[in-house]
Amino acid sequence: MRRCQLQPQTNHNEWCLFYFISFLLLVGFFVLNMFVGVVIENFHKCRESQEQEEKARREARHAKRLNQKRKSKTQNLSAINLLRHGLLHLY
Numbered sequence: 001m002r003r004c005q006l007q008p009q010t011n012h013n014e015w016c017l018f019y020f021i022s023f024l025l026l027v028g029f030f031v032l033n034m035f036v037g038v039v040i041e042n043f044h045k046c047r048e049s050q051e052q053e054e055k056a057r058r059e060a061r062h063a064k065r066l067n068q069k070r071k072s073k074t075q076n077l078s079a080i081n082l083l084r085h086g087l088l089h090l091y
Contacts, residue, residue, distance in 0.1 A: 011017070
């Protein structure tokens with residue numbers, strides 16, 4: 001037989017199998033890592049926006065309470081002033 005008439009044998013080298021399996025594992029791990037990273041990043045963005053909304057609600061509630069206190073304080077002061085001057089009679 002002459003050397004030029006020989007055909008290559010399929011799956012003759014076992015190192016190709018080891019390379020292929022390790023390549024698949026590494027690529028699978030990389031893709032999974034990218035997917036988890038995107039999910040975690042979106043979770044953090046949602047949490048930050050929710051914290052900002054909650055902070056705005058707390059500030060609005062605090063401002064409303066302060067406003068109510070100021071109104072009641074001014075009403076009480078005006079009633080006290082009227083009582084002092086004898087313009088308001090309580091029976």
